[in-house]
Every structure is written in C-alpha cells, then in structure tokens.
Amino acid sequence: MKKSLLLYAVILLALFNVYTYMFLSKEVEFEQQRYEKTTKKLKDSLNSMTTKLTDANYFSLEKNENAQNYFDAAGAAKTIQYEKLIPYVKDQLLDLNSNPKGNPYVGQDQIGANKFIINKVKVLNHRWIIADYSDGEIWGEVLLKYFVNDDQTISFEVIQSLLYQKQ
Template sequence: MKKAVLYLFILSLLFNVFQYMNSTKILKTQSKEIENAKAKIKMVRDSSNIVYNQMLDANYFSLEMNDESMDYFENYSIPELTEKIKNELLALNDNPKGNPLVPYDAIDGNKFIINKIKIINHRWIIADVYSGTLRGEILIKYFVNENKPTDFETIETILFPKVKNVQ
C-alpha cells in the first residue's frame, strides 16, 4: 500500500511539473502574440494618423475647411451649396462646343469638358479639363446668386502637353 501511495505521489508530482512547464510555454507564446498584436496595432494607428494628417493637408484649401468662407455662406447648407455649384458647372459640359469656361476649341473633334472640381473657398474653384488627348486645369471665379444660377468666370487656364506613349 505504501508503494502505491509513493507511486501515486511521484506520478502526481510529474504531472504537476508537466502542467507547470506546459502552462509556462503557453503563457510565453501568448505573451509574444500579444506583443506582436500591440506592435501591429501601433503601426496601424501611426499609419492612420499619417493618412489623416495628409488628408487634412490635402483639404487645407477647401470650402469645408475654410472658416472665413463658411462664415460667408452662413445662410447656406455647405453640402447642398457644394452640390449645386458642381452640378451647375458640370451642366456647362453639355454645350455642343464644349464647356464655355474652357477657352480652347475642340481638338481632333473632341470638345473640352470639366472632369473634376475642387471648390477652394467662397470665390475660387480649380477644375480639371480634358478633351480626349489633352488635359489641363482652369481657375474659376464664382459668385452664388440667391435663387439664380451661379455666375462663373475663368480666371486662368493651363494646358498640359500631350504625353507620349512610352513602351
């Protein structure tokens, strides 16, 4: 009987040592995984902050980020006003000769139209223009009229040279 108790004691001791070693190994593995996850989270947060700061820099010149311009349009809903201005500007593309704000004639039968628009503040818009083979940019002065279409005036234009296909 004493030998059976001794064997059970030794067996339980070995079992406890095995459990301790196994638990320690699992704990170290989980600690490493947690540290790796924390490092990845930090990296993603840093990347997210970089992208957020780049977005703020990119939108520095925009109607939505300009307090003075927003004060100027205090009686308007900025998203609705922005949509109205963009729609009116893009509607000018329907002209058979091209957008009248672009002072260039059609090239190779392709009229110049406005593709993208960025409202800089309460007076200026920068827009990308395209004719199929050429593209450029125009700076537009605008004035919002109450219950009337917006007045647009081209201030300056730039036309980029054709890009050769490189193969």
C-alpha cells in the same frame, strides 16, 4: 522495475507539462506584444492619414470658416447654406459639359475631334474653383472664379487654364 518505469514516466510527464506551460505562456506574451505593435502602427497610420486629409482639405469650402462666413454674414441680405451650395455649383458647372463645343469654362478651344469637358471639380472657397478637364487624350486644369447672383444663378469666369503635354 515497474516503480522506476513509473517514476521515469511521472518525471517525463512533469517535464513535458512544464515545457508546454512555458511554451504556451511565452506564445501568449509574444502574440500580445505583436497585437500591441500592430495596433500602435495602425493608430499611427490612421493619425498620419487623418493629418494628410486635413492638410488636403485645408483649401476647401467645407473646412474654411472665413469662406463659410461670407455666405452667412450678419450684414448679408440673404443667407446661403454652403452645404447645399457646393453640389449646386458643381452641378451647374458640369451641366455645361453638354455644350456641343465643350464646356466653355475650360479656357481652351476644341483642338481635335473631341470636345473638352470638365471631369472633377473642387470648390476651394467662396470665390474660387479648381477643375480637371480633358478631351479623352489631352488633360488640363482650370482655375475659375464663381459668383452667386441675386437670382440664385451661378456665373463663372476663367482665371487661368493650362494643358498638360501629351505623353
């Protein structure tokens, strides 16, 4: 009886070990497959976001070599580094927000009690800027033309401005 009980215990133990080995090996394979799928999804997502970012930055001075060459042309009397020009242009435009009647380059007169100020600025190329402005209640966008003068000052000109309807 002891021998048969011992034999049953050994067989049961062997079956249990085989079952545990198979379960754990399948679990490792499953986890590896899940890891590979997740990694593939993340890489695809990263590639998709990189493509979207590249498309979004297509119209920007940072990515437009033709616009950059305008400031660094071989026949130009002076060279301007666009990396330093972009923040300088943005600062010059945003400094005009301190005007008591609002920023004069939003293309809109003051409507209510609040003045229009520019919130966000994107330098599109060597000549154009797009900006978002608001008075806290009404929002709009403006397309500006900018020029770098000989004395390194920036002058702006409103091309088109629009206001969104109040919601």
